Amino acid sequence: MTFYKYQGTGNDFILVDNRGGAYSELTEEQIKHLCDRRFGIGADGFMLLNEQEGYDFEMVYFNADGREGSMCGNGGRCIVQFAHDQGIRKTTYHFIATDGPHDATIEDGEIALKMKDVDSIREYKTDSILNTGSPHYVQLDPDVMQLDVFKEGKKIRYSKDFAEDGINVNFxxxxEPDTLIVRTYERGVENETYSCGTGVTAAALVFHHNDNGFNAVNIETLGGKLTVRYRREPDGTFNNIWLKGPAIKVFEGSISTEAL
Incomplete structure (x- = not known):
């Protein structure tokens, strides 16, 4: 199997061109092995680029635990760059993922990905919960770089309200008014990742700095910088949400599936 490794602000993925359908039968255990940083290639997630009628491609995303996952924002940006590198050349990409259709463009060498609209932000104690393609918990912290994200994130993710389905936890x-620092504990990886696209999107919506109208928020993560643009409507809904940042090919190689 020929594979390609990409990263978006340190969130890293294994990508496979599956337009011929050769790798559709990979098992949960095989994908988990591929993502293992000691015994496999190593990644936060695994993606198949599939053919899909009516779209430029289909994105099928698996978490590092081998299970098919919900939407991954940085993964979505990386698979657009991968599609471009594989010869799918478009001005605007239109693809389908688990949470529905997405558009994407390549701007100044970076990938801008349109995220799903968000209908509401739910208050939970003093924190916030919302779904930006994946479920997210957002908590304010005065000094996030000093926080034990693994310990505190795991505590929330496995608390009684969230243990069954899991939730991603963002601190x-x-x-600055238009700049956030975000650190994320991701379910499926069950650890802190260097960046989480749906997570920084959730953080940007929770801490919007204009009550209504257009917003643009700069995000700093352990793995680099992202921007989130969106429109907040008077009824509190969000639309025209775009996540933008780098998506970089790291290397390519081959691995025997018989050894998995």
Whole structure:
């Protein structure tokens, strides 16, 4: 199997061109092995680029635990760059993922991905919960770089309200009115990742700095910088949400599936 490794602000993925359908039968255990950083290739997630009628391609995403996952924002940006590198050349990409259709463009060498609209943000104690393609918990922290994200994130993710389905946990520091620092504990990886696209999107929506109208928020993560643009309507809904940042090919190689 020929594979390609990409990363988006340190969130890293194994990508496979599956337009011929050769790798559709990979098992949960095989994908988990591929993502293992000691015994496999190593990644936060695994993606198949599939053919899909009516779209430029289909994105099928698996978490590092081998299970098919919900939407991954950085993964979505990386698979657009991968599609471009594989010869799918478009001005605007239109693809389908588990949470529905997405558009994407390549701007100044970076990938801008349109995220799903968000209908509401739910208050939970003093924190916030919302779905940006994946479920996210957002908590404000005054000094996020000093926080034990693994310990605190795991505590929330496995608390009684979230243990069964899991939730991604984001800790957010407001650095400037339009700049946030975000660290994320991701379910499926069950650890902190260097960046989480749906997570930084969730953080940007929770800490919007204009009550209504257009917003643009700069995000700093362990793996680099992202921007989130969106429109907030008077009824509190969000639309025209775009996540933008780098998506970079790291290397390519081959691995025997018989050894998995």
């Amino acid at each position: 957010v520091q407001v650095k």
